[in-house]
Amino acid sequence: MAQEMTMSNTDSASRGVSIRLWRKHSAYVGVIPFLILVSIFLLWPTYSVVSGAFQDSTGKFSLSVLKSVIKNPAHLTAFRHSLQVSAITSVIGSVIGALFAWAIATGKKDGILRRISLSASGVLAQFGGVMLTFAFLATFGFNGLVTSFFLKFAPHSFFGHPTWLYSITGLCIVYSFFQIPLMFIVFLPTVDNLKPQWREASDGLGGSTLEYWRRIGIPVMTPSFLGSFLLLFANAFSAYATAASLISQGSIITPLGISTALSSETGSNNPALAKALSLGMVLVVVFVMTLYTLLRRKVSKWEQ
């Protein structure tokens, strides 16, 4: 800057240029504080995880940690469980959530029911975590409401003996507490967009309800539905808080494995392993989110 100024004193033409240059680029100064914060707390950590997965404990390039992860059946099982839980809860969440969205969308547009449903879903989808675990335990836990009910009336049933609380089954049930509301939030705009004229046109041409859904409703909503499914998948796959507050020991899914590798309390602090496991997670989420973005583009074309 100072240099530009002294130069500009000598020549009025170049002065104009340099002022214009400064004017042109001074706008960039405005983004510097944000850029610094983002670099330290977002970009560098991301880089550190991805590059760290390819390093040994001394910081040299090496595939040894990644290789050891791939060869370790415990890590592979956890990874498979993570994928399973995500897939199962995304199927449950997207189907029930979509039906819920349809039921609300066919109601009043600015009705109280719609607003309450949206807010309640927002709480469960964005805020849940630890609190959902306690909601789950209060419902299905050993002293829970549902459990006591079934103990009284059907003591040998699935809900009467919740031996599955801390297993994959338990995780799937508690995850659906936030998956269904998330689906409701992201899918509601799509159902809102189903134009009544389409239905009228279908009826006018003699189409039945079944035909309307099979040939118009479902095909139109499919891209958005698949996109929402992917979003749910990434959401469940990334989730940690609910699982960690429910299952205090063991690494049944990959996020819990990462936290075990990370925690120094047990003396097993192994940042290299944590980074290698994290890389696996990032690859899955980035893949899923890329597909999601591509699908969204298709969706927004016809929703406009």
Added chain:
Amino acid sequence: MNKPKTGGRVKIWRRTILVLVALYLLLPIVAMINFSTKTFSGGRGLGSWRAIFQQPDLIAAIMTSLELAAIVIGLIFFLVVPTVVWVHLKLPRLRRPLELICLLPLAIPGIVLVVGIASIYRWISIHISESPLTLAAVYSMLILPYTYRSLSASLHSVDVHTLAEASRTLGASTYKMLFGVILPTIRAGVMSGAVISIALVLGEYTISSLLNFQTMQVEISLVGQTDGGIAVAISLASLLFVFLLLVAIPTSMHRENKELESETA
């Protein structure tokens, strides 16, 4: 003849789904009320609810989380929003990179971000501060996708360029233009982003627990290991608190959007 029949069937389906979902949403709430009012003797009582206030660590942690939420809101208002608006107005070339950065947290799970950020927080705790309030920095990264989305939606619905031009011709400073002219017009977007951010900060567990900071969720989880009743009571209370927050805000947003619509119409 055909129409009322299908209408009736739709109604039945609709009601069935709504009842089932309502049951599913209300069952845990009822279970939590039931669980948190149980006493050891098998009767009913508000012991667990009263005990919340006898947990100094829990109260302190709740205060920490509320302070964090306030700082993050401050960062949104004075850093994220001005930067996004600035780029939108003056640096169109940076729009795409900014969007990518803002959406990056969606591709990086919280647990992964902790792995990368642990060393930075170790450095901060040694050289700058051990305060849990330092979490505000990483929290402001987590909320970027939500803030960015609601912001960019409202920036596209208002002609910001004309507004900026007009305020400049009328002699407003850059500060005045950002905070006095543009910010009020995109208030709805900022607000909805801010509310989601409050919910996210108050509900955050992954990062704070693994960095050993005592936030609200970490304390609730800790209390839950010794006394389930208190944990369930405070969980229910905070779920309802955030629910009321979300119910209150969309109303004003809705009103504002309607105003905007009627103005443009």
